[in-house]
Amino acid sequence: MQAIQIIHPGAAEVLQLTERPVPTAGPGEVLIKVAAAGVNRPDVFQRQGNYAPPPGASDLPGLEVSGSLLEGDFSGDNPFGLEPGDAVCALLTGGGYAEYAVAPLAQCLPVPAGLSLVEAAALPENYFTVWSNVFERGQLGRGEGGAAETLLVQGGSSGIGVTAIQLARAFGHRVFATAGNADKCAACERLGAERAINYREEDFVAVLKQATAGRGVDVILDMVAGDYVPREIDCLAEGGRLVFIATLGGSKAAIDAGVLMRRRLTLTGSTLRARPVAFKGAIARQLHAKVWPLLAAGRLRPVIHQVFPAAEAARAHALMESSEHIGKLMLQW
The missing domain is CATH 3.90.180.10 (Medium-chain alcohol dehydrogenases, catalytic domain)
Structure with a gap:
């Protein structure tokens, strides 16, 4: 062959x-x-x-x-x-x-x-990954936010990203995404993202806090890690879950364990x-x-x-x- x-x-x-x-x-x-x-x-x-x-x-x-x-x-x-x-x-x-x-x-x-x-x-690769991480490890729809929760997809225009946006919307959840330019942001919104954030021009934490009336998001699907992690923790809602599936921005980050305890946050991740x-x-x-x-x-x-x-x-x-x-x-x- x-x-x-x-x-x-x-x-x-x-x-x-x-x-x-x-x-x-x-x-x-x-x-x-x-x-x-x-x-x-x-x-x-x-x-x-x-x-x-x-x-x-x-x-x-x-x-x-x-x-x-x-x-x-x-x-x-x-x-x-x-x-x-x-x-x-x-x-x-x-x-x-x-x-x-x-x-x-x-x-x-x-x-x-x-x-x-x-x-x-x-x-297969995208759907197995998204189902395992967003809906099983991330428990989207089964957390403190209730049946309809809010998801942030980092890298929304990637193969994983477009799958996560569509799946979460199909099950009735609010979805936000980040992407690197206006065309990619527009594509994310066409697929069902309520708001796509150009991470080169906007602070996703500020945008999400405003969009959720200060509450934050229930689940974040993260392919970046690195210095994104403290900012992601800041924009999680009470009881929120941060799920890592890649470390494109680096595998190490500093976190405040006290914040995790007070706000009942979960940091998790997996490989397939x-x-x-x-x-x-x-x-x-x-x-x-x-x-x-x-x-x-x-x-x-x-x-x-x-x-x-x-x-x-x-x-x-x-x-x-x-x-x-x-x-x-x-x-x-």
């Missing part, structure tokens, strides 16, 4: 087309003929040498794919009744930049009605790639029950900025690093 490998850590140009043996599905796994794959920020970190695959994972980048099921072990956890020939999208620990990929069956979902295979490949199959399979079942119907009804839609031929993965990585995109970048075979 053809695949995109990282020949050595470095700039986007180290992604090169190669030939590899077709992988073999093991117990509980299936082989997928890949139609499309999503490009995600962790792929860039892996290419740079800063994010090694978990033990046993493919060295090829790529954490999500769509395509058709070919063969494998269908005897175990198969909650959606998938069979060879079915169109699926799947969450991987690696290996998605290839014509064939192996995935645990529990991490495969049927393609939602009305979505193309390219659109379906844009779902190395979590066990059972954990990811549980998220897949929740997504199928609660989110897939919204996708089929057209209430949610993946936002795709550009689709590249798979052989041009280096161009996709260069665009991601420029941060000039809004939504997802995709590779297609």
Whole structure:
């Protein structure tokens, strides 16, 4: 098969087309003929040498794919009744930049009605991540703010960001977002953000305090960390939750523990790639029950900025690093 490998850590140009043996599905796994794959920020970190695959994972980048099921072990956890020939999208620990990929069956979902295979490949990494962090760890809608709470999405125009905005709005929550220019802010507001804040020109703490009559927001989804953390704590409501999923601004921050105690705040976070199959399979079942119907009804839609031929993965990585995109970048075979 053809695949995109990282020949050595470095700039986007180290992604090169190669030939590899077709992988073999093991117990509980299936082989997928890949139609499309999503490009995600962790792929860039892996290419740079800063994010090694978990033990046993493919060295090829790529954490999500769509395509058709070919063969494998269908005897175990198969909650959606998938069979060879079915169109699926799947969450991987690696290996998605290839014509064939192996995935645990529990991490495969049927393609939602009305979505193309390219659109379906844009779902797993972002939807698994947002559901796990905003609705489970962040408890959006189940905190002190009540059934309808307020979410701030840092980096609202990213693949994760556009997913979080749409999902939170679909479940009836107020959403705010930050982005780096007027076009990105406008895109966030079209997707459902009540107010998008240009972080280069405005203080998101002041804007949010005014927009919430001084109360603050219930949940913050943060991909920045670093010196954002004290400011984020300042704009959390009583009982608020700050959820970290990346540290683009640095991994260290100074906090006032007294403020956390007095205002009953929670700081939490997670990574997804190395979590066990059972954990990811549980998220897949929740997504199928609660989110897939919204996708089929057209209430949610993946936002795709550009689709590249798979052989041009280096161009996709260069665009991601420029941060000039809004939504997802995709590779297609």
